[in-house]
Amino acid sequence: MTATLLLAEAPFRDLLSRALLTHAQLHLPHAPPLLVATRAAGAPPGFAPVPPGTLPPGIGQVVIAGAFLDRAALEGALNVAGRALATGATLRVHALALEGEAARREAPAGIEVLERAAAIRLRDHRTLNVLTLWRLAAPARIDPYPERHVLPDPALAAGLPAGPILGLAIRGGEEMRRSWAPRVPALRRLLAPAAGWPVLPLPTLPPGMTGDDLSGSHDFAEAVLPGAPWLLPELADPAVWRRQLSPARLKGLAARCRVVVTNRDLAASLAIGAGVPVLGIALGADRRIVSCLATLANELPRGSELVHPRPGPA
Structure with a gap:
């Protein structure tokens, strides 16, 4: 299986990001490790960091996942996804949540690449409303708040x-x-x-x-x-x-x-x-x-x- 590149805003910055990206890791088909675009020097087990904005060789699948609040971060992910599609990669959207500036009324640059996604799964109805406002025609499925299914760890x-x-x-x-x-x-x-x-x-x-x-x-x-x-x-x-x-x-x-x-x-x-x-x-x-x-x-x-x-x- 070819490599998979995960695109998220500030991966693992908080528990919501960690929960949604781990959900993607567990539920998306991929050959480990899951490459993740991040400025951090390291990544949790099962992930491998790559510099943001780059498209490593051999990428067969790109995944846009997690919560986006920043418009520039969303447009950057769409840009990398578009470049990957041009090389023959497939695109998936997983547990996507659009909030704040990322969810502004005007559609972001590069939004048209989502029309070519193999699957679009959203975290909440508000994100579906945003994509509808942006006139996205591709079908999307809501998998509401999937992080709630994580198994509890009673250690603390x-x-x-x-x-x-x-x-x-x-x-x-x-x-x-x-x-x-x-x-x-x-x-x-x-x-x-x-x-x-x-x-x-x-x-x-x-x-x-x-x-x-x-x-x-x-x-x-x-x-x-x-x-x-x-x-x-x-x-x-x-x-x-x-x-x-x-x-x-x-x-x-x-x-x-x-x-x-x-x-x-x-x-x-x-x-x-x-x-x-x-x-x-x-x-x-x-x-x-x-x-x-x-x-x-x-x-x-x-x-x-x-x-x-x-x-x-x-």
Whole structure:
């Protein structure tokens, strides 16, 4: 079998990227290792790094996979895919999610190459809407949030205390704080049944990254659940986060929770896959949690709910 080249935006930058690219590795036919275009010097087992923008010799299959937020990164992947098609390679699209600048109304340069894809599999309905807006005629299939099927790794959960635990993953940043701060009274009422439970962060991003959901969760918990014990504080160390966390271990942590409160679709999908109720908190302009719970509505564990908290007095 000829070599396969995987094209993604900043591969393995966070747990969502790791989950979706690992899903591609497990479910796409290819001769290992799976070549991945990355600026990093190394790659996880089963992958081999190649410089971005290059087309190594002997490529018989190109795969565009994972979440794209940056328009330039998406256009770069389409460019490499077009060059590969010109050499006779096949093209597949796997677990694609288009967000932010990548999902702008105007079609990106090179979008026509997707018309020649052997298969297009998308992560969510919003991405299908974007491709429809771009007038893509090629048939696409939605395989919703496939990362939820990863097998949980209980390694980090083994040392957690007995009793109910509240899982928490709230996107960080000033825009998010401006959204939840006036809603603290409503959020306190919502989470009153969890008063006194220890809080377990479910961070999907490395600490310090834009949108850091560990610091965001910590600030949220201090405001909404003051005095609640905070579990696994060592995850605030970026080196510990990178060494200890994986999509499987994050699912293992989510599986240990009585309920997961989040506006992160990855944390929600893993909790749903583990059978744990999810309280999806719709905050700010980001509607990914809305899309996730709406798409997986028929699979939501009992007790799950999508909440639009209103600002107001205590």
